[in-house]
Amino acid sequence: MLTIDRLEFSYPGATTAFHFDLTIAAGEIVGLTGPSGSGKSTLFDLIAGFLTPNSGTISLDDRSILPLPPERRPVSILFQTDNLFEHLSAGTNVALGLGNAIRADDPRVADALDAMELPGLASRRAANLSGGQKQRVALARTLLRNRPILLLDEPFNGLDDATAQPIRRDIARLVVERGWHAILVSHQAEEIATMCARVYAIENGKARLVTEAGSNH
């Protein structure tokens, strides 16, 4: 269980304070909505360790992750863009998930690419991939890293529905299979409704539960 308990944060000099209380079970995707600047990215930065909260805790299976620096947190992130280093090949981008022994010819890299239905693309430069392929390569790296918390920061924006739909399905399947704890930020109501068991709206710096129905599939 990922537990965000009485987490408080405010930017220096800002009047708005953020308060978050949230729990996410293994195999669950929770949706977050809200206007720009409402605090969605702030919550992600707090979970990922890029920001330090004023008070409260974030724990995974009752163990606080706050003492861990970002690089050691059990977190993977899929951004809207810039998930890949465009000068590197798809294979090397995936291999970055192996830690510092980065070898694009590691069999696990090919396995991850195969699992994301990208066979034979290992040597292609990331700059030459389509938007959907780029997100799949990033997902292959996430699969290889296998961190239990997955932060999805509008990863389907900019993709057409036909491209995005199978990726959504793959993510939902992986979350269940691997027992990941996922949070999806999206402005698309239908996307959230399809993927998320529960949906929170962030308003006035607080997450308010708006939907508790739906399915991961």
Next chain:
Amino acid sequence: MPAGPTFMWRPGRVMSGATIALAIAILIAALLTVLWTTGRSMPTTGSSVANIGHLVRMSAIQAGLSTALSIFTGVIIAWMLDRLRFPGRGLVVGLLSTALVLPSLVIVSGLLAIWGRNGWANLFLGPLGLPTGSSIFGFWGIITAHVILNGAFAGRIFIDRLAAIPSEKIKLGRSLGLSSWRRFAIIDASALVSSIPGVAATVFLLCFTSFAIVLTLGGGPANQTLEVAIYQAVRLDFDLGAAVNLALVQLLVCAVIIIPATTLSPPATLFGRRSTLHWPEPGWLTVLQAALLAALLFAFIAPLAAVLAEGMGPALLAVLNQPAFWAASATSLWIGVASAGLALALALGLAMARGLLSTSKLPRALLGLPVFTYLTVPAVVLSLGFFLLARQLGLPPSNAAPFVLVIANALLALPFVFAAIAPPLEALSARHEKLIRSLGLSSFAQWRHIEWPLMGRPIGYALAVAFVFSLGDLGVISLFGTSEFSTLPWLMYRAFGAYRTNDAEAIAAILLVLSVSTFILIPKLFDWLTHAHD
């Protein structure tokens, strides 16, 4: 109180940058202290001090006029190159880029080959009864050399400014049917105006602290600058008290100029965007532009061509047979390689640390301070500081010379090396820091896989600039050079002084070929090396 620890990202990189900045600050402080204490303890024995007012006035007039003419020339060159499209345009733009690093002595040699007593001009004008004498010596010779070098440098920066004008503005201007004049006044001038103060401040300082050109073309005390007066006080009068007083005045004047200048937009690096939208001028103006451009390019290229023509003849073989030439070449090359490597290491350390401190204004500013060393502490002043420091430490100047040359040349090249590599490193950090952190890459893995492949060309460019800077330096070696310890520019200057003009021209040709080929090949080599990785 924060609920968890605040994580410092890449503390090793931040500490390295801070250590470099601190080390440079301590070094500069030590040099300034030595200058100050020496100035107080050694009374001047000559008359140089009495002439300080004259020196400052002459330096300011010369630098002011050089700057005004260089900016005007630069604007004209940029305006014409922006409008004209012709085969070899890229080569011309690339050639202008070399103006920043071209050894001043090479231009001096070229001007002498054309306008000197036995130059080409007299060769053609003499039979017509129109001899020019040695018109290149003196005030106007200095101005000419400065405008050739700095006009090309300014033009190169302004071309990038014009190329960066948004295409929407060009389309709007064209659809409104703006005349050529209105187009320049409304669209071009607004793009150039913001960069002119920064470029002008840089050019003014370069001319105010000009050494090699004033030393060789000055033609007498009337046209001396503070830099040349410092050199003469040390080397000719051995009046260290006067030299230090002059150096302190020089530092004060440079500081007065550099402090407000740092708030102006700095000159861009020489990597600019290329506009794909071309809006040529009407036919008659295009002809006029082409003619003007040809004339200005001739003024820039002719001295370089003269250097090659005069230096690549029989004189070259004579020089190649001199053991002193090979010794000076070896010294120049290893000092160039070492100072370029040091400048790159310093700049990388500072830039990597700054990239991690994107939101911390004060630490960023402190890490940027060493970059201004070159403009606030000119070469001869820096050299004098090292010279006095070596004496205080009981080191013979000949023993200290190699280290001084490497360190001083690295510091002098630092602003240009930093300007080439800091922006791409910082942009990379801003774009990918979160991803790199969340992937948990080590600092080495980040360098090896992410930064190195993208930084090859800027690093190659930075190394080339630093190497060529060192290769052409006459300011630092001027106080340390002897017949036993010599670099190519020092050997060339001594050849000029001994009226061995042929030798000097041959060395100038070698310096020119080395400089231009380094400037072209090294960035390409590093581009190739980095792209071979993935």
